[in-house]
Amino acid sequence: MASSASSVLSAQSSIKDWQESLYKDLHAHPELSHQERRTAGVVAEELRRDGFAVQEGIGGTGVVGVLENGPGPTVLLRADMDALPIAEATGLDYASTVHAADGSGREVPVMHGCGHDIHVSCLLGAGRLLAGSRDSWSGTLVALFQPAEETSDGAQGMVDDGLARRIPRPDVALGQHVLAWPAGTVSPHAGAFLSMADSVRITLYGRGSHGSMPHLSIDPAVLASMVVVRLQGIVSREVPPGEFAVVTVGRIAVGAKSNIIDDHAVLELNIRTYDRSIRDQVLAAIERIARAESAASGSSKEPDIEVYDSYPLTDNSTEATARVEKAFRDHFGDHLADYGRQTASEDFSAVPDAFGVPYTYWGFGGTEPGAYRAAEERGTVSADIPANHSPRFAPVIQPTLETGTAALVVAALAWLG
Numbered sequence: 001m002a003s004s005a006s007s008v009l010s011a012q013s014s015i016k017d018w019q020e021s022l023y024k025d026l027h028a029h030p031e032l033s034h035q036e037r038r039t040a041g042v043v044a045e046e047l048r049r050d051g052f053a054v055q056e057g058i059g060g061t062g063v064v065g066v067l068e069n070g071p072g073p074t075v076l077l078r079a080d081m082d083a084l085p086i087a088e089a090t091g092l093d094y095a096s097t098v099h100a101a102d103g104s105g106r107e108v109p110v111m112h113g114c115g116h117d118i119h120v121s122c123l124l125g126a127g128r129l130l131a132g133s134r135d136s137w138s139g140t141l142v143a144l145f146q147p148a149e150e151t152s153d154g155a156q157g158m159v160d161d162g163l164a165r166r167i168p169r170p171d172v173a174l175g176q177h178v179l180a181w182p183a184g185t186v187s188p189h190a191g192a193f194l195s196m197a198d199s200v201r202i203t204l205y206g207r208g209s210h211g212s213m214p215h216l217s218i219d220p221a222v223l224a225s226m227v228v229v230r231l232q233g234i235v236s237r238e239v240p241p242g243e244f245a246v247v248t249v250g251r252i253a254v255g256a257k258s259n260i261i262d263d264h265a266v267l268e269l270n271i272r273t274y275d276r277s278i279r280d281q282v283l284a285a286i287e288r289i290a291r292a293e294s295a296a297s298g299s300s301k302e303p304d305i306e307v308y309d310s311y312p313l314t315d316n317s318t319e320a321t322a323r324v325e326k327a328f329r330d331h332f333g334d335h336l337a338d339y340g341r342q343t344a345s346e347d348f349s350a351v352p353d354a355f356g357v358p359y360t361y362w363g364f365g366g367t368e369p370g371a372y373r374a375a376e377e378r379g380t381v382s383a384d385i386p387a388n389h390s391p392r393f394a395p396v397i398q399p400t401l402e403t404g405t406a407a408l409v410v411a412a413l414a415w416l417g
Helices: 002-009 011-029 037-049 116-130 152-162 220-237 276-296 319-334 350-355 369-378 395-414
Strands: 053-058 062-069 074-080 099-101 107-109 139-146 172-182 191-194 196-205 247-253 264-273 304-311 314-316 361-368
Touching: 002 116, 002 191, 002 314, 002 319, 002 395, 011 037, 011 152, 011 395, 037 053, 037 062, 037 116, 037 139, 062 116, 062 152, 074 116, 074 361, 074 395, 099 314, 116 139, 116 172, 116 191, 116 395, 139 152, 139 395, 172 247, 172 319, 172 350, 172 369, 191 361, 220 247, 220 264, 220 276, 247 276, 276 369, 314 319, 314 361, 319 395, 350 395, 361 369, 361 395
Parallel strands: 074 139, 074 172, 172 361
Antiparallel strands: 053 062, 062 139, 099 107, 191 314, 196 264, 196 304, 247 264
């Protein structure tokens, strides 16, 4: 495998200018979830140029390229394509100025604030290198470009649209994510790597009144505040020590004017867990608290509780991860890191789960190494290093693209080489 990877990656410098230009173009033209039409068109065009058999429109805007190259295993590599409703504040000369209508029709700024433009560029680069070095490997390469990761339904949407009958069944599925670690590092992790995630919307009901007549109301602002306070006890007092859970209240919406007591309030929560029984316990506690506080306030009706945007656990195959980790160690040497499991979430696993095949998903760094080391020495990494979903998130182009592209090639050749 090592000699195959070296042979394929020997051409990496020849695609550098094209890949960097591609990345800047994608970054400057981000598209929201389920709207990735321009991005999908660019992807399909590049795949066809490299000899892939291409299918478009899977699950809406998903694209898959298949490159058959003799007998051998089938390896699926995946990248996500969608961007976020964030106003970019990076100051880059290729920064996004795009605005678009979101799913509700509201005009929002759009930014590649999670690095999916990096993912697309790396996978297209890996596909180009492998397509140009067919004498170095044997088997079938499937390059899958997924929409709508940020809304948690893109992978399942491709599955529901017949993905399993459209492409060869893979022997393994591989994926990666750029994170705010030092650029040049890669970090595989066996077992639970990315958490399950669920969003919860709670609508609490009170009774409206004039701000001067609070005694005639059931104040939903007070009710919502009591729910928020009570929620803080779930992780600290109900989840067993040693187990992991996060409960975050990300949004509180109540009222329209200072002298109006509204008749309802809306809370939006996000929870993260690694264990399904803990997830169920946390969700049950949220419901119990919302109902109990509503009753304590004398609410006019029971709260409405909706669970949405659910992400599965990313639980990496031990064997597949060990195989990739060995290949990474041979290629990356001291740049192989172990940052452990992450509290972020992904819907990638819906694809390999649909085929019943093993998978592994790793992280790689996108922060300028010197800046990261300096922040680490100061103890200010969280303050000084913009993480994913920040309006200042801007992976350094190199060695981020080089590392992410090499990681996909090296991992694929652990089976195809």
